Amino acid sequence: MSQIRKPPTMADIARVTGVSPMTVSRAFKTDSLISKETRDAILKAAEDLGYVFDATASNLRSQKTDFVAVTIPSINNANFADTVGGLSETLSARNMQILLGYTNYDMQEEERLIEQLLRRKPEAIVVTGGKHTARARKLLENAPIPVIETWDVPAEPIGHFVGFSNAGVVREMVDHLVRSDYSRIAFIGGDVGRDTRGSDRRQGFLEAMRQHGLDTSRLIAAGPPPISMREGANAMARLLEQFPDTEAVICVSDLSAFGALTECQRRGLRVPEDISIGGFGDYEIGSICVPTLTTIDAHARDIGRKTGSLLLDILDGKQNVGDVLIEPQLIVRESTR
């Protein structure tokens, strides 16, 4: 019967091939000095023995892991998935692998995660957001690797950042709505204090409304982030009961905006004739639902790509690498008039 045997090592291949372990090691690096015949013989022996390269040993000896640690709030979010996709795309050119963790929109969880990730000795760490617990911040500051914060413009950047002002994008949306003659405008978002980017968007709403001299009381807190479609719908129901004369509502994301839209449909309210809806994130649903949703494209994939190339520049020792300010774009569609 089958029995447990120790997997073969480079030493085994060396023995079989009659070369030194060092030569075997060279055969597995593409750019190393080694004759074609020797390499072919070694690779063949490796295949025959069922050899699998041991990255744990390589990592320790070379003090390189080819890992880039990444934290995102949730794996099930098209925006963050796109950012990770763009990053992964860029890094795979260097055979670097992403070590992904998710924080569930919780700074305590982020702290734990960062600590765990740093133990794996990544070459760099990319975190979502610019606010962290004091301890997480210290861990990042002390880490002997590049740190990039994304999806935000940190008040005090730890290393570099690739992001935009979450307050700013909602200010733009408010400005647009005011220009279109709306004045009774509401905001649907998550509970304050957990999802900092969502809180920042809410803050941007408040600032812009005050600046226009408009009433800022139409605020619905829909629960802990992320706000689902269902929660968006429930929030819309509450909004319509508390403030039935609302003319437009800005939702913290397209998902909650779509939920809000369905609530209007169930109540026989016409969008945008009876009430207008704006979202955030340019999720696919907003471009295809009926009516389509006015939203803000934060260029999620671009954030990932630019984070990747910034990272490669830093790791290559390039000087004068700067931060990247992303410019989100307002997309006006059918859900606002």
Place this chain on the structure above:
Amino acid sequence: MSQIRKPPTMADIARVTGVSPMTVSRAFKTDSLISKETRDAILKAAEDLGYVFDATASNLRSQKTDFVAVTIPSINNANFADTVGGLSETLSARNMQILLGYTNYDMQEEERLIEQLLRRKPEAIVVTGGKHTARARKLLENAPIPVIETWDVPAEPIGHFVGFSNAGVVREMVDHLVRSDYSRIAFIGGDVGRDTRGSDRRQGFLEAMRQHGLDTSRLIAAGPPPISMREGANAMARLLEQFPDTEAVICVSDLSAFGALTECQRRGLRVPEDISIGGFGDYEIGSICVPTLTTIDAHARDIGRKTGSLLLDILDGKQNVGDVLIEPQLIVRESTR
């Protein structure tokens, strides 16, 4: 100014604390024999020095990484995200970390990914689907770790599996529609040959239709998987042009089903009065859009949880651990009459 210094090691802590490196090592394990005073002193020194545990060294010496490798087709998919969430939830009780990779619905990419993941010496590997390239299969068979295939019932399981028959679920949907007196039924899915689970669902459609003696020509291939909402809408447009008398359409996922629904709305077709729509996956959108979507719940999170506990049983050396057959559930909603 700041200068690059080597990060502290356990030896440094040992020196500062006046104990041996071995004792320092013990201080970081929760269950080891060590006096409270010694441990506290060591942990304090570690904190002061800014010590970060080096998992690469630990991994090599102990031949344990606490990694579980996982491949999924896409990170941006609520079903697979739920499975990963359920798995992660279960594994975190053992402090195991998921090493995640995505295949982009491509078996060649899966092969590359599996090879890369195995080099990191995971304790187990979980793959999505039961079909693989010959080489990927060989890699998995030779891997000295448990292998679990999910989201499918493999023809020849490599190790264990946690899944369901993708053909079977669509057969059930067809049976339900036929019982409800539909006969001109169509199927919208991806191109054949890439996403094997989608292909299996299409196959289940064909089998069931033949069994009922119904016409199987209403097949729309919407492009390479995954089929987006937009592609679902485009496919619906083609379906309505080619087969205007279609009574019901089954879509390979709720996302394409929603796209199809919006196409009907744009054309002024009523769902389900003029045409009925069924989806797959019980995505949130299907439970909230107007009308809500008839679908099949594959219990994605459950697949992850059960994969996790199966894995822990195997790693604990439990005997008689079996495979897990998931029983997806038909959910009848407003989009079918």
Place this chain on the structure above:
DNA sequence: ATGAAAGCGCTAACAC
């Protein structure tokens, strides 16, 4: 409860 010695499997550094 703590320590000493050895070594996990690879590769940096140097030699030829």
Place this chain on the structure above:
DNA sequence: GTGTTAGCGCTTTCAT
């Protein structure tokens, strides 16, 4: 182009 030596930072093992 290939070999030798040493050692990355931990933890296994055995001793006290």
